[in-house]
Amino acid sequence: MMPERRRPNGAADETQVRVSTLRLRRSENRSTYSTMKVNINNKAVEYRIEGEADAPDQQVLLATAQDLTAGTDWAAQGYTVAEFLPAAELQQLQRGLYQLVREFMRHAGLAVADDFDISQYHHAVGDSKELHLAVINQIKEISQTRLPLPASVLEQRVSALCGRPVQALNPWDNGRWFHLRIVRPNQPDNNPLHRDVWLPDYDDCVNIYAPLAGSTANSSLTLVPGSHWWPESRVVRTRGGAVYNGVAFTVPAVKESEEPLQIIRPNPAPHEVLVFSPYLLHGGAVNLNADATRVSLEMRFWPAD
Numbered sequence: 001m002m003p004e005r006r007r008p009n010g011a012a013d014e015t016q017v018r019v020s021t022l023r024l025r026r027s028e029n030r031s032t033y034s035t036m037k038v039n040i041n042n043k044a045v046e047y048r049i050e051g052e053a054d055a056p057d058q059q060v061l062l063a064t065a066q067d068l069t070a071g072t073d074w075a076a077q078g079y080t081v082a083e084f085l086p087a088a089e090l091q092q093l094q095r096g097l098y099q100l101v102r103e104f105m106r107h108a109g110l111a112v113a114d115d116f117d118i119s120q121y122h123h124a125v126g127d128s129k130e131l132h133l134a135v136i137n138q139i140k141e142i143s144q145t146r147l148p149l150p151a152s153v154l155e156q157r158v159s160a161l162c163g164r165p166v167q168a169l170n171p172w173d174n175g176r177w178f179h180l181r182i183v184r185p186n187q188p189d190n191n192p193l194h195r196d197v198w199l200p201d202y203d204d205c206v207n208i209y210a211p212l213a214g215s216t217a218n219s220s221l222t223l224v225p226g227s228h229w230w231p232e233s234r235v236v237r238t239r240g241g242a243v244y245n246g247v248a249f250t251v252p253a254v255k256e257s258e259e260p261l262q263i264i265r266p267n268p269a270p271h272e273v274l275v276f277s278p279y280l281l282h283g284g285a286v287n288l289n290a291d292a293t294r295v296s297l298e299m300r301f302w303p304a305d
């Protein structure tokens, strides 16, 4: 039987949330800052994390969960990059999702033409936190009925990569969702370094990252290979949602690490997909592109057998 671990409002995704300046000031007074120093593809990156530390624990979360990487030739690293979909289906998916992004931008009050290049999102939104939030509040959890392809097409491909049947149905909340991520260049739009399973309802799945626009060696998703088997004590995390470079997120984040974390960007090409364990440390994928917003598709899959 599934334990009772429902998300409070049915929508606690790992994304950015609105936070009052008052709350930020309070957390500043509690002196809970950490400066994380990490290497991404051997380039030093520093960021600031606020949030009370959780008690360290020897537990390996994956040891008591279903590991969908088990038996694959990428089980040890916890991720793989592979061909995604046949060309016609991929084009249908990408073009449909570009239109969806344009729709969300219009809904946020922006005038967007049908041929607007979504990698230029940052020019349309500018530095406005409010406008960006108005867009991303619509993309945290999107019903799979809005996918430009039947979800079964993606389920079939991810099943082949995992070597077992999976489905994009979350057994913890019976939701069928997908997510879009939009990260402007040199803005704190990306979520901080975390495991998905630090949030409720994400156990036992695999996650995918599919590039849609502006996804490059300087902007694509980052992860720590092999960290899905690390004990919790190997890093220090925040107890609750972290404040990352002054922006609040619902997901807890790594705030300290004794060893320098070696983070990589697997950087899937436009026709490829990155499949990864939600138990891996990932995120903190600052967009270092000079002039392109990164837009990507994220979707999770659970055992179907």
Ligand SMILES: [Fe+2]
Binding pocket: 014, 194, 195, 196, 282, 283
């Ligand atoms: Fe995540």
